[in-house]
Amino acid sequence: MDSATEAFVAHRKLLFTVAYEMLGSAADAEDVLQEVWLRWTGVDFEEVRDPRAFLVRITTRQALTRLRTLRRRKESYVGPWLPEPLLTAPDVAEDVELADSVSMAMLLVLETLGPTERAVFVLREVFGLDYDEIAAAVDKTPAAVRQIAHRARNHVAARRPRGTVTPAESKGALEAFRRAVETGDLQGLLDMIAPDVVLLTDGGGVVQAAVTPIVGARRVVEVLARISGLAELRPAQVNGHPAVFVRIAGEVDSVLAVRIDDGLISGIYAVRNPEKLSRVAREAAVGR
Numbered sequence: 498m499d500s501a502t503e504a505f506v507a508h509r510k511l512l513f514t515v516a517y518e519m520l521g522s523a524a525d526a527e528d529v530l531q532e533v534w535l536r537w538t539g540v541d542f543e544e545v546r547d548p549r550a551f552l553v554r555i556t557t558r559q560a561l562t563r564l565r566t567l568r569r570r571k572e573s574y575v576g577p578w579l580p581e582p583l584l585t586a587p588d589v590a591e592d593v594e595l596a597d598s599v600s601m602a603m604l605l606v607l608e609t610l611g612p613t614e615r616a617v618f619v620l621r622e623v624f625g626l627d628y629d630e631i632a633a634a635v636d637k638t639p640a641a642v643r644q645i646a647h648r649a650r651n652h653v654a655a656r657r658p659r660g661t662v663t664p665a666e667s668k669g670a671l672e673a674f675r676r677a678v679e680t681g682d683l684q685g686l687l688d689m690i691a692p693d694v695v696l697l698t699d700g701g702g703v704v705q706a707a708v709t710p711i712v713g714a715r716r717v718v719e720v721l722a723r724i725s726g727l728a729e730l731r732p733a734q735v736n737g738h739p740a741v742f743v744r745i746a747g748e749v750d751s752v753l754a755v756r757i758d759d760g761l762i763s764g765i766y767a768v769r770n771p772e773k774l775s776r777v778a779r780e781a782a783v784g785r
Contacts, residue, residue, distance in 0.1 A: 500542055501537060501538065501540070501542045504542075504548035504549075504552070505533075505534060505537055505552065508548070508549050508552050508553075509530070509782065510782045510783060510784030510785075511549070511553070511624070511784060511785055512530055512533060512552055512553065512556045513526055513527070513530060513781075513782055513783065514595075514599070514783050514784060514785065515553060515556050515557065515560065515619060515620070515624065516529040516530060516556055516559075516560045517583070517599070517781075517783070518598060518599060518604070518607065518619045518623065519557070519560040519561070519564055519607075519612075519615055519616055519619055520560055520563060520564055520567060521580035521581065521604045521607070521608065522567070522580070522581045522773075523581045523583060523776055523781060524581065524772075524776075525563055525567065526560075528563070529556060529559045529560050529563055530556070532559045533552065533555045533556050533559055536555050536559075537552065537555065550626075550630050550633075553620070553624075553626065553630070553634065554630070554633055554634040557616050557620065557634035557635065558634065558635075560616070561612050561613070561616055561635070564612045564615070564616075565612055568612070574701065574702075575700070575701060575702030575708060576698065576699060576700055576701070576702065576706055576707065576708040576709070577697040577698065577699055577707075577708075577709075577710060578608075578699060579601065579605070579697060579699035579766050579767075579768050579773075580601055580604040580605070580736075580768075581768070581773040581776070582601070582735045582736060582740070582752040582754065582768050582773065582774070582777055583599070583735065583736050583776070583777075583781035583783065584733065584734065584735060584776070584777050584778070584779065584780050584781060585599070585734050585735065585736060585737050585780060585781060585783055586734070586780050586783075587734065589734070589737040589783050589784075590664055590734060590737050590738065592737075592785065594623065595623070595737065595783070595784070595785055596736075596737025596738060597737070598619070598622075598623040599736045599737050599783060600736050600737060600738050600754075601735075601736055601738075601754040601756070601766045602657070602658055602754075602756035602764060602766075603653075603657060604736070605764075605766075606653055606656045606657055607619070607653070609652070609656060610649055610652060610653070613635055613637070613645060614645055614648065614649040614652070615649070616631075616634070616635050617631055617635060617642055617645045617646050617649055618646065618649040618650065618653060620634065621642075621646045622646075622650065622653075623785070624785060628642045628643055628646070631646075658756055658757060658758050658763075659758045659759055660757075660758065660759050660760070662757045664738075664739075666757075666760075667738055667739050667757060668732075668739045670689065670739075670755070670757060670762065671732065671739040671740065671741060671755065672732065672739075673685070673689060674686070674689060674741070674755065674762065675730045675732065675741055677689070678721050678724065678725055678730060679725065679726075679729075679730055680725070681722060681725035681726065683718055683722060686718045686721060686722075687714055687715070687718055689761060689762055690714045690717060690718065690761060690762050691714065691758065691759075691761040691762060691763040692713070692714050693712065693713065693714075693763070694712070694713070694714050694717050694761075694762060694763055694764065694765065695710050695711070695712050695717075695763070695764050695765070696710065696711040696712075696716075696717045696720060696764075696765045696767065697710055697711075697764070697765070697766050697767065698711075698751075698767040698769060699766075699767065699768050699769060699770050699773065700769045700770055701769075701770030701771075701772065701773070703770055703771055703772070704769050704770065704771065705769075706767070706769050706770075707720075717765065724743065727745065728743045728744060728745050728750065729743075729744045729745075730742070730743055730744075730753075731744060733752075733777075735752060735754055735777070736754065737783070738754065740752060740753060740754040740755075741753040741754075742777070743767075749774055749777060749778075750769065751767050751768055751769040751774070752767070752768045752774065752777060753765060753766065753767050754766045754768075
């Protein structure tokens with residue numbers, strides 16, 4: 498490989514993760530990387546002092562452009578919009594900060610940020626870029642980036658899951674949840690679900706799904722009870738955390754991920770949109 502290709506391949510995991518965390522969509526992240534590659538091949542590589550910083554800058558700009566388009570598209574999306582789930586390797590879970598940043602719960606928190614705030618937060622808090630690098634990527638001054646980063650950090654802190662959940666605790670909670678759903682243990686489900694739990698189901702208007710959030714433990718348990726005995730729930734590692742593949746007649750019908758607050762499941766995210774399930778059969782290349 499020539500130097501330019503070698504540099505792109507070396508940083509591809511990083512670039513994909515930056516784009517995915519900004520967009521919440523693997524398909525759109527891959528499209529961004531295609532654009533980055535096209536622009537990268539037109540650059541005079543001899544004049545690039547830091548390939549990593551240069552590639553991250555191009556990726557951020559392309560992702561920002563696409564993010565603004567996606568925000569308009571989401572306004573007409575049928576029902577709740579959830580991030581595209583990624584099947585991730587065990588080493589992603591071992592990097593606690595990375596796993597937290599790509600979790601379904603965190604990606605939904607990032608959805609509440611504006612495009613520039615989201616880019617600044619991701620580049621600073623997840624990937625540790627300095628303010629000058631971020632400023633070049635988002636076309637702001639370093640001073641402005643500092644202010645944006647401070648505002649975004651406070652915004653995320655107020656909305657992220659409460660309390661620290663270890664990987665073992667998360668795995669244990671998901672395993673108990675899976676057994677309770679499969680066996681129809683309604684009381685067991687009620688014991689592990691927060692009273693104000695929220696169930697979001699993303700069918701994208703393609704398959705049947707609730708078009709509004711389902712709120713409250715009893716209502717959520719009633720919905721989950723409907724799949725008891727009809728589906729096979731298999732554990733999986735999704736977005737760096739334990740999750741469940743719901744299989745019906747041998748096919749993946751949906752992916753369930755959860756948010757845990759203070760030891761109870763406070764959010765359940767069910768992705769059913771077939772377009773968002775097309776990549777869960779293979780591991781995604783996530784990294785820093």
